[in-house]
Amino acid sequence: NARPRLFTFPYACGSFSSLLQCVKHLPDDVEVWLFEYPGHGSRHAEPPAESMQQIIDEEVQAILPLLDKPTVFFGHSMGSHVMFKVAQALYAAGQPIPIHLIASGRTPPHMLHPDRQALTAGGAEAVRQKMEMKMVEWGMGPEKLGEETHRRQLSLLVECCKILGSPCPPTSIPAPITVYWGEFELLNNMALIRQWGELSATNQFKLREFQGGHYYFNEGGACLSVVRECISEDVFKYAPAPPPAAARSSTPTTSTLRYEIEDPTGA
Structure with missing residues (x-):
């Protein structure tokens, strides 16, 4: 019954499969659930979310039936903000909260990102051009992704940029927070990154640095x-039961989440 559930929250232009390679080969006892945002991936036929609150409300409703076991949240970039706001919403509602939050590649949500104002200034075309430059800096240009994939992901990134909104209230929650960070991130303000620790009411904060940039997990090898x-290690670090034996599976048990649970096979 203590089998932990790991929920993943993808980045702005990603889909549920974007973080799948990170959670492969986890111990058999880990149950993985992968979020899919409206308009992304398998939900590409749907209109993108009109607000961050829409995403949060949807994901809270999806998670509520799954809180009977210990949970860990793992989000990358925009997904880090989404996962924390979902955790805040659960806490405010008196629901069980994650035993561990893993925030990757993003400044803390209660602080204004240094580039936020510059990136969103100007009209729609100016924002699109800035986002396209960012994608190239992140190694996601058309020469890397292909023209069609680049165009599609750029559109998603622009839509997500519209809904990122203002910093959230600095309401801490009683859960440990670990930050994953690429050592070659364009933003290298460690003092700002460490302010994630202010959001842990248990004062449990850790920073892990990896070789690579914003998408360090795409470095492979x-x-x-x-x-x-x-x-x-972090999934089990605060779990009520010790980690299982070293046996690992090549493919974790996965499912894709939306407002209703879909794709229970993880296909």
Whole structure:
């Protein structure tokens, strides 16, 4: 009954599969649930979310039936903000909260990102051009992704940029927070990153740095292996039961989440 559930929250232009490689080869006892935002991936036929609150409300409703076991949240970039706001909503509603929050590649949600104002200034075309430059800086240009994939992900990134909104209230929750960070991130303000620790009411904060940039988990090879080992360790770090034996599965038990639980096979 103590089998932990790991919920993943993808980045702005990602889909449920974007973080799948990070959670492969976890111990058999880990149950993985992958969120899919409206308009992304398998939900591409739906209109994108009109607000951050829409995403939060949807994901809270999806998670509520699954809180009978220990949970761990793992979000990357925008997904880090989404997961924390979902945790805040659960806490405010008196629901069970995650035993551990893993925030990756994003400044804390109660602080204004240094680039936020500059990136969103100007009209729609100016914002689109700035987002396209960001994608190139992140190694996600058309020469890397292909023209069609780049165009689609750029559109999603622009839509998500519209709904990121203002910093959230600095309401801490009684859960440990671990931050994952690429050592070659364009923003290298460690003092700002460490302010994630202010959001842990238990004063349990840890920073892990990985070789690579914003998408350090796409580096492959030894770096990806280290990322997987760290996630495995962090999933069980605060679990009520000790980790299982070293047996690992090649494919974790996964499901995709939306307002209603879909794709129970994880296909």
